[in-house]
Amino acid sequence: MQPNTLRSPIAGKQAILIEQIRKNIDRALSQFLGQVKKDYKLHLVSPLLFDSVREFTLREGKRLRPLLLILTYKGYAPSSKKISRKLYNASTCMEFLHNFMLIHDDIIDRSDLRRGRPTLHKILAHTVPSADPDKLGIDLGIIAGDIVYALAIDAFLSIDEPSERKERALKYFIQTAAFTAMGEFIDTVSGVKPIKDVDEKEVYLNYTLKTARYTFDCPMVTGAILAGASNSEIKKISRFGILIGQAFQIQDDIIGIFETEDNIGKSILSDLAEGKKTLLVTHAFRVLKGEDRARFLEIFSRERQTLENLEAVKKIFVQTKSLEYALGAIHTRLHEAQRILKSLKINDTYRTLLEASISKLFSHSEKIASLYQSPG
Numbered sequence: 001m002q003p004n005t006l007r008s009p010i011a012g013k014q015a016i017l018i019e020q021i022r023k024n025i026d027r028a029l030s031q032f033l034g035q036v037k038k039d040y041k042l043h044l045v046s047p048l049l050f051d052s053v054r055e056f057t058l059r060e061g062k063r064l065r066p067l068l069l070i071l072t073y074k075g076y077a078p079s080s081k082k083i084s085r086k087l088y089n090a091s092t093c094m095e096f097l098h099n100f101m102l103i104h105d106d107i108i109d110r111s112d113l114r115r116g117r118p119t120l121h122k123i124l125a126h127t128v129p130s131a132d133p134d135k136l137g138i139d140l141g142i143i144a145g146d147i148v149y150a151l152a153i154d155a156f157l158s159i160d161e162p163s164e165r166k167e168r169a170l171k172y173f174i175q176t177a178a179f180t181a182m183g184e185f186i187d188t189v190s191g192v193k194p195i196k197d198v199d200e201k202e203v204y205l206n207y208t209l210k211t212a213r214y215t216f217d218c219p220m221v222t223g224a225i226l227a228g229a230s231n232s233e234i235k236k237i238s239r240f241g242i243l244i245g246q247a248f249q250i251q252d253d254i255i256g257i258f259e260t261e262d263n264i265g266k267s268i269l270s271d272l273a274e275g276k277k278t279l280l281v282t283h284a285f286r287v288l289k290g291e292d293r294a295r296f297l298e299i300f301s302r303e304r305q306t307l308e309n310l311e312a313v314k315k316i317f318v319q320t321k322s323l324e325y326a327l328g329a330i331h332t333r334l335h336e337a338q339r340i341l342k343s344l345k346i347n348d349t350y351r352t353l354l355e356a357s358i359s360k361l362f363s364h365s366e367k368i369a370s371l372y373q374s375p376g
Helices: 012-040 047-058 064-076 085-109 120-124 133-156 163-192 200-227 231-258 270-274 279-287 290-300 307-319 322-343 348-372
Strands: none
Touching: 012 047, 012 064, 012 085, 012 133, 012 348, 047 085, 047 120, 047 133, 064 085, 064 200, 064 348, 085 120, 085 133, 085 163, 085 200, 120 133, 133 163, 163 200, 200 231, 200 279, 231 270, 231 279, 231 307, 231 322, 231 348, 270 307, 279 290, 279 307, 279 322, 290 307, 307 322, 322 348
C-alpha cells in the first residue's frame, strides 16, 4: 500500500520558487530578531536569553508553517497584487508560534534534544550557577516560551491588510494557540490514564487540536483570510488542513517507533518512555486479548524503556496489523485531502506548490510501509 496519494513532484521552476520563499522567510526571521533586540532589549536582561531564543529560532528547519501561509495567500490574492516584504515578516508569526509550542512541549516531555541540539530549557539551565540547574532551566524555559508567543503576535501585526481581514485572521491565530494548548492538556492527561480509558476518538481529537490546527489549518486559513478568500473556500481550506494534519501526526507517531534517532533528531525511546497513547497503541490494545494484551501492557508501562522493549513493541504493532491500520488511516486522509485540494478555487500555480510541499512530508510513511508491509 502506498499511503501518499498527494503526488505532485516539484519541477525545476517550482523548486526554485519554493526555495526562494524559504530564503525570504529565513531572512525575515533574522531581520525580525534584530528588531526584537532593539525593541525588547532581551540581551540586557540576559545575553543567554536573547542568544538562545535567536539560536533556537534560526535552527535549520522546513519553515513549513510560514511557507503554507505565503502559498495560500498568493494563491487567493489577485494576480496583479504586488507582494510586499511585510507578508514575509508577518508569516514568521507561524514559526514563532511553532517554537513557543516546541519549547513548552520539550519541558513537558523532559526532552534533551530538539532538531539534534539541546532543547531551550537545557540551554537556559546554565544561565547562572544553581544548586538545581534542571529546575532553573525548566522555570526559565517556561518564561522564554511565553516571550516567544508574544513575539509571534508582534510578528503577525506587521501584515499590511484591511483591518477587518487582519482582525479576523488574528482572532483565528489566537484561537489556534488556545486550541493547541487544549490538545497539549488532553495529551498530558492521556499520558497518565490507563490505555483502556483512552479511545480512538480521543486520540483524533488530540491530533486535531495539538498538531493539525496550528501546523496546517491555521497557516493556510490565515493566508486565505488575509488574501480575501470567500467563506466557503476558507471552510474547505480548514478541512484540508485538518486532514493533512491528522495524517501528519499519525506518521509522526509511526516515525517515533520505527525510525532511527539520527533521522528524527531526538531519542527513539522518547515516545515509548512517555507512554504516548497513539493510534498504534489504541489499535493494538483493542486487537490484543488475554496474555498477549497483558504482555503488551507490561512492556508499554515499564518505568525504564530500552531498545529491547522498543523492538518488542515494534513486533507487536506489526503482528496486530496496527502499523497497517495507521498507514491506512494516513492514506484515507490524504485521498480525501487530494479531492478537496482539486476543488479549491485557488491559482493553479499555488495549488501545485501546496500539493508538492505537502507531498514531500510523507516520504517517511512510504519508506516504513515498504519495509514492514508485504506487497499488496
